[in-house]
Amino acid sequence: MVTAHDYAEAERIASVRISLDGSRVVYTCGPRYTKKTAISSVWIANISRAGSATKLTTGDHYDFSPVFNPLSSNEIYFLSNRHGASHLFKLILNNGNQMEGEPRRVFEFDGPYTVTSFSISPDGCTLAFVYRSDRDRGESKPKVWRKMENPGMVGLVDLKDDSRTVRQLVAHAAMHVESFIWTPDSSAIIYRVCQNNDMESQHATMMEHMISIVTGHIESTNYYPRLPGDVVCKSNRQLFIIQPRTPEQLMETGALWARRMGDEMHHLGYGDDDQPFSITDLGSSTSQFAISIGRGVNSSIDVFNLSTRMFTAYQTKDEKEAILDKVWDMKFSADGLYILVLVLSSIVTGEPPNVWAVTLDSTGKQLQKVKLSSHYAWLRPEDIPIGQVVTWESSDGTQLQGMIHYPRGMIESELKSLPTVMVPHGGPEIRDVPEITFDALYWKILLASEGYLVLSPNYRGSSGRGEAFAKQGVPCGNLDWDDVESMITNCIQRGIVNPGRLAIAGYSQGGFMAAFACSRPHPKFAFKAVIIGAGVTDGGALAASSDIPDAQAFLSNSYPWAPGNYVDYFRASAIKDACHVRAPVLFVHGEQDERIPLAQAIGFYRGIERVAHTTPKPILVVYPEEGHFFRKAANVEDMLNRIVQFLDRYMK
DSSP states (O other): OOOHHHHHTOEEEEEEEEOTTSSEEEEEEEESSBSSSOOBEEEEEETTSTTOOEEOSOSSSBEEEEEEETTEEEEEEEEEOTTSSOEEEEEEBOTTSOBSSOOEESOOOSSSEEEEEEEEOTTSSEEEEEEEEOTTTTOOOOOOTTOOOSOOEEEEEETTSTTOOEEEEEOOTTOEEEEEEEOTTSSEEEEEEESSSSGGGGGSOEEEEEEETTTOOEEEEEEESSOOOOEEEEGGGEEEEEEESSTTOTTOOEEEEEEETTSOOEEEEOOSSSEEEEEEEOOTTSSEEEEEEEETTEEEEEEEETTEEEEEEEEOOTTOOEEEEEEEEEEEOTTSOEEEEEEEEETTTTEEEEEEEEEEOTTSOEEEEEEOOOTTTTOOGGGSOEEEEEEEEOTTSOEEEEEEEEOTTOOGGGGGGSOEEEOOOSSSSOOOOSOOOOOTTOOHHHHHHTTOEEEEEOOTTOSSSOHHHHHTTOSSSSHHHHHHHHHHHHHHHTTOOOTTSEEEEEETHHHHHHHHHHTOSSOSSOOSOEEEESOOOOHHHHHHHSSSHHHHHHHHTOOTTSTTOHHHHHHTOGGGGGGGOOSOEEEEEETTOSSSOTHHHHHHHHHHHHHOOOSSOOEEEEETTOOSSOOBHHHHHHHHHHHHHHHHHHHO
């Protein structure tokens, strides 16, 4: 069975990148949660050889974002915190996937700076990178709220020049460089600037500039209502961008758009009943790119030639496997083959996350599929609970999908004997798919291993179903909650859920659902136990205190700065209905959570303590040095063990 300790010890695969010739793939893997400091290693594999993944760097440091030199599959550049602040390093490979010597710094700074991202020009001649000052890090001194401090800048290094002198290309005192890409001819970069270097600025208007690396002159500018997603630049400086289907809309499902620098955008596809997640360039010598798509619980990788969709390179089938949406890469090699590398897992078959390579011919026909890595070798399929996709109809006739998880080896007629936990996902723009994940905020696999039937609906507002489906989830506490209830009702009618042994638990938006569920004045179901992980309980107060205030206000339709909005301000806030709580409640929350601050838990706790009719008193566990996304292994293990123990106390 899978335990809380397994979660705390789990690995994370990230940053998959293929060499331009398609012969090798590099990626990172390391502990998902830290014991002392974060660590991660660079790994290498031969595309055509099964089980060839090997570790390159020791894992004594945090090595991340590796890429090959566009001109050589024997040179890897990566970021690392070895020797202090994050900096850029280079390692050389021999033909046997072994390092020649130790990684070395690519250049030296004249001052305390941190490199946050980088990219090598398509011609392999110039290195561009985003960096910021590290001078004031760790200092305790008065600060002006949201005053720009240490904005991102862009530097250049000529890789043909042995001096490796840093030349500053972009520096805005009042703007933060968020990211950049190269033009295919290597003559310019296109960079994005935000009004500040915080999360709040990502939901505000931003600009995109194209600047010559020779003259330093800005050649053209694009404007966006808020920060868009992935982008690639192809011939004639055409941009292909993932951004909301309705660009001005907050918390909107993504779509594929195209534009030339300085021109208007036009919608190319997706976003009506599906959703793109990430995009990658197949190479500067081709006009092709690939894009990952979510359709319900399934995923695919589609290939485009400029504005024309060519073929689907990979498609999850029969709802039995999942692609890790943003951890993949694809290249079109000089010999006319497509090379796709992605991370696959399956909760249906018990296949843990690993790196796979798929080779396709020039028409998109699959020639070979090879498993390159053997991470999680200690985890046997029989130890993993089973998950399956279920479908049902909500009360308004909408067709819905979700997942159920339960101990492997059980059949459907036996499931009613299990206690049931409803675990809605967070987000809300996330979806539950047939994956194996050890993210500490996803409790489904752990609870199913502990003998529970776990229900997880992709309710209105979830990703992968398009714009209309996403919009129906706002404001929260309406159709999204109706979808949660309808899944329980459907499972009761199917004979797999005992309504007398039902609990609800969730984190973030799932925590909102749990708080909302236990505080209904006229509940449809009597939950025996409730777990609220970093849950929203007061929408207006959250909008005033979260690091993404506009998004939070939009989700709950609670704008505390808007006069006359008091009805909506509290409509979906569980705190106003604390008197109706009857079930035992466990809160778990990071002390330094800026997304959903600790005050959300404290306020609801106090309300339950004062006006509810529940025994025993609620329990609030606060985890020091944790934000919204937990980082420390000890805290992860403690939190998950407390969740299981709390449910066992009231459900078994």
